[in-house]
Amino acid sequence: MASEFLVRIHDLHKRYGHEEVLKGVSLNVRPGETKAIIGPSGTGKSTMLRCINRLTDPDQGQIWLESTEVTAHGVDLNKIRQQIGFVFQDFNLFQHLTALDNVRLGLMKVKNMPKDRATELALYELKRVGLEHKANAYPNQLSGGQQQRVSIARALAMEPKLMLFDEPTSALDPELIGEVLKVMKTLADEGMTMLIVTHELGFARSVCDEIIFMEKGFIVEQGSPEQLFNNPKQPRTREFLSKLSELYGESPA
Amino acid sequence: MSWETLCQNFAEDSFWRLACDSVPKISQGTLLTIEITFAAIAIGFVFGLLLALGRVYGNRPIYALCSGYVHFVRGTPLLVQLLIIYYGLPSFEIRLDPVLAGIIGLGINSAAYQAEYFRGAIQSIRAGQMQAALAIGMSRPQAIRSIILPQALRLVIPPWSNELIYTLKYSSAVSFLAVDELYWTGHHIAVKTYRYFDVYLIIAFIYLALVLILTKIIDKIEDRLRIPGLEIKH
Amino acid sequence: MVIAQETAGWQELLSEQLKLVGESLPTLLSGTAITVELTICLLLLGFTLAVPVALGQIYGPAPLRWLMGAYERFFRAIPILVLLVFFVFGLKVNLPAFLSAALVFGVHSSAYQSQIFRGAIQSISLGQISAARAIGLTRLQAIRYIVLPQAFRLAIPAWSNEYSSVLKDTSFAFTVGLVELNQRAVQIANYPTHHDKVFALFFTVAIIYLILTTLGTRLLEMIERRFRIPGLTVHTGAAHSHG
Numbered sequence: 001m002a003s004e005f006l007v008r009i010h011d012l013h014k015r016y017g018h019e020e021v022l023k024g025v026s027l028n029v030r031p032g033e034t035k036a037i038i039g040p041s042g043t044g045k046s047t048m049l050r051c052i053n054r055l056t057d058p059d060q061g062q063i064w065l066e067s068t069e070v071t072a073h074g075v076d077l078n079k080i081r082q083q084i085g086f087v088f089q090d091f092n093l094f095q096h097l098t099a100l101d102n103v104r105l106g107l108m109k110v111k112n113m114p115k116d117r118a119t120e121l122a123l124y125e126l127k128r129v130g131l132e133h134k135a136n137a138y139p140n141q142l143s144g145g146q147q148q149r150v151s152i153a154r155a156l157a158m159e160p161k162l163m164l165f166d167e168p169t170s171a172l173d174p175e176l177i178g179e180v181l182k183v184m185k186t187l188a189d190e191g192m193t194m195l196i197v198t199h200e201l202g203f204a205r206s207v208c209d210e211i212i213f214m215e216k217g218f219i220v221e222q223g224s225p226e227q228l229f230n231n232p233k234q235p236r237t238r239e240f241l242s243k244l245s246e247l248y249g250e251s252p253a
Numbered sequence: 254m255s256w257e258t259l260c261q262n263f264a265e266d267s268f269w270r271l272a273c274d275s276v277p278k279i280s281q282g283t284l285l286t287i288e289i290t291f292a293a294i295a296i297g298f299v300f301g302l303l304l305a306l307g308r309v310y311g312n313r314p315i316y317a318l319c320s321g322y323v324h325f326v327r328g329t330p331l332l333v334q335l336l337i338i339y340y341g342l343p344s345f346e347i348r349l350d351p352v353l354a355g356i357i358g359l360g361i362n363s364a365a366y367q368a369e370y371f372r373g374a375i376q377s378i379r380a381g382q383m384q385a386a387l388a389i390g391m392s393r394p395q396a397i398r399s400i401i402l403p404q405a406l407r408l409v410i411p412p413w414s415n416e417l418i419y420t421l422k423y424s425s426a427v428s429f430l431a432v433d434e435l436y437w438t439g440h441h442i443a444v445k446t447y448r449y450f451d452v453y454l455i456i457a458f459i460y461l462a463l464v465l466i467l468t469k470i471i472d473k474i475e476d477r478l479r480i481p482g483l484e485i486k487h
Numbered sequence: 488m489v490i491a492q493e494t495a496g497w498q499e500l501l502s503e504q505l506k507l508v509g510e511s512l513p514t515l516l517s518g519t520a521i522t523v524e525l526t527i528c529l530l531l532l533g534f535t536l537a538v539p540v541a542l543g544q545i546y547g548p549a550p551l552r553w554l555m556g557a558y559e560r561f562f563r564a565i566p567i568l569v570l571l572v573f574f575v576f577g578l579k580v581n582l583p584a585f586l587s588a589a590l591v592f593g594v595h596s597s598a599y600q601s602q603i604f605r606g607a608i609q610s611i612s613l614g615q616i617s618a619a620r621a622i623g624l625t626r627l628q629a630i631r632y633i634v635l636p637q638a639f640r641l642a643i644p645a646w647s648n649e650y651s652s653v654l655k656d657t658s659f660a661f662t663v664g665l666v667e668l669n670q671r672a673v674q675i676a677n678y679p680t681h682h683d684k685v686f687a688l689f690f691t692v693a694i695i696y697l698i699l700t701t702l703g704t705r706l707l708e709m710i711e712r713r714f715r716i717p718g719l720t721v722h723t724g725a726a727h728s729h730g
């Protein structure tokens with residue numbers, strides 16, 4: 001089925017025990033679009049992101065990546081996951097592997113690429129995030145910002161159609177946030193399709209095509225940065241934005 | 254009604270008849286195993302604590318002596334240690350009764366292992382505790398006795414309890430000196446009755462039961478002595 | 488306890504005992520070879536069993552987890568001496584002594600080793616497994632390429648304890664008829680003419696064991712250092728092994 005959307009999420013539900021974390025979330029993303037998801041913590045943002053590559057299984061609802069239904073029974077999950085890059089809040093680099101090996105592992109073990117070709121590609125990805133000189137460093141020899149950039153390179157190496165970012169800068173010291181955001185902005189400029197959970201409103205405003213405000217398992221409001229930041233329709237959105245700018249001392253305007 | 258007549262209620266040659274007939278001897282053996290274990294643990298506790306203090310607070314010669322002892326004992330089999338004591342010491346005209354040799358051997362063996370647990374616990378107490386004790390005018394030995402050790406000994410219970418169980422299990426090695434503890438008693442019965450499978454099964458389950466009971470007791474003690482918020486970090 | 492008056496000079500006593508040690512040394516050394524071979528075989532067997540037991544306990548379905556847990560607890564609670572005689576006399580398994588010993592010691596050790604590996608595996612963050620799955624690795628690949636390489640590294644110190652522990656335990660192998668290092672010494676000591684002259688003999692045996700435990704432990708320390716991940720300092724709780 002041809003579609004103008006790269007990703008379609010329809011009526012997604014997820015519960016943990018008695019707690020319904022996602023209460024019917026629907027969302028579409030066109031190729032090349034960058035969307036930011038904002039909202040209080042515990043709202044289900046991570047859960048939604050993890051449902052998209054099925055790190056978490058939704059209870060109800062459908063997700064399509066192009067014409068493939070991700071949520072269908074018996075889909076080849078590993079095939080789908082190769083096409084979706086995921087960047088975690090706490091990097092999750094493989095601790096026993098160098099930066100190069102972190103990036104190269106998927107190419108060799110998942111894509112069965114020969115070593116020299118994988119190395120070449122991995123070095124290229126490290127260069128893209130400005131870290132080719134750290135190829136032989138182990139994760140614990142890198143700063144948080146560098147680790148996160150390696151993890152972005154690791155995801156990019158699989159040549160994904162879609163990149164998911166789950167609060168990629170939340171675990172970083174303030175002075176290291178910029179280098180990661182810069183890499184992400186470049187990606188957006190190059191036309192990568194991205195869904196980004198973030199509290200960096202300034203970044204969301206300047207880079208993203210659309211802002212999605214989620215709360216308590218629902219999408220409360222979504223719209224262009226202009227509209228959502230300057231003219232939120234819902235009182236809850238307004239409240240959240242003012243609280244956030246108080247907290248981070250930055251105004252998205 | 255005597256025990257023997259009671260046992261005649263079970264069919265001849267049945268497992269339960271054998272088990273019943275063995276009760277008097279096996280309970281004696283079990284008792285001796287428990288006695289040997291606790292005597293050895295007690296010796297190991299006192300001696301081990303001294304070794305640990307020697308390794309933490311001792312001067313160079315004392316440190317070297319205590320460390321050498323711990324390494325030697327931990328690096329050699331219990332059985333060889335028992336043989337040195339029981340068969341080796343007579344070279345110097347020192348002859349020990351087998352049970353005593355067993356208890357001493359097991360005790361000085363356990364001391365080396367207990368010492369390491371104590372040392373770990375003592376070293377996990379923050380240096381500030383000692384400084385605070387000295388600052389209010391305590392002497393070093395006083396501080397060790399009334400500030401460091403009360404904390405360290407509570408912390409040491411979980412790892413130390415493993416040593417208790419090890420000593421219980423390894424007390425079976427004393428059988429090599431022909432001491433009629435649990436294992437050796439079982440061995441005798443097995444050889445006499447040719448019922449190896451049944452007898453060793455009984456013995457195995459008694460050890461299993463002893464270990465489980467001991468574990469429960471230790472958990473109780475640990476609960477009783479717990480200081481809120483104070484736990485050993487692995 | 489009787490301490491008789493010292494008549495024979497120490498020197499005489501010593502030279503007599505050392506002579507026995509000298510005469511026995513070739514026998515002791517061939518026994519040492521058996522002890523070492525047994526230790527290596529049992530550790531390998533234990534390792535082979537322990538990895539699936541540990542993985543089963545962590546990743547397996549509930550019944551498997553329970554079964555593996557029971558396996559571990561059972562073999563850890565029963566003295567090795569009882570396990571050895573139960574196998575050979577109780578179950579009447581008739582194998583060459585070395586094989587019997589390697590089997591029983593190996594299974595016994597697997598219970599301890601699986602506890603070591605379990606601790607090491609569980610100390611690896613779940614996030615890394617998520618990350619591995621996110622780039623398309625299968626569950627098995629994630630275990631193989633991400634979890635185990637780290638777990639094995641972390642397990643080396645505790646495993647080194649286990650080495651030392653089982654090496655010493657092999658002295659119980661006489662119960663299944665294996666004449667290894669310690670049993671050679673016992674046989675020599677049992678000659679009537681050697682009575683009361685075997686202190687140095689057993690002390691020598693002790694020293695040989697001490698050398699073996701120390702060498703092995705040092706070797707494993709070197710391996711640990713060689714494979715240590717730069718910058719990473721993770722401490723797993725040391726397994727409570729009698730090492």
Ligand SMILES: Nc1ncnc2c1ncn2[C@@H]1O[C@H](COP(=O)(O)OP(=O)(O)O)[C@@H](O)[C@H]1O
Nearest residue numbers: 016019021039040041042043044045046047048
């Ligand atoms: N694996 C899980 N098991 C149980 N509860 C979970 C799990 N993951 C998330 N939750 C719960 O779901 C809710 C939403 O979590 P999450 O999606 O992480 O929110 P957000 O990313 O918006 O902060 C939280 O209340 C969290 O406690």
Ligand SMILES: [Mg+2]
Nearest residue numbers: 045046047167
């Ligand atoms: Mg989250």
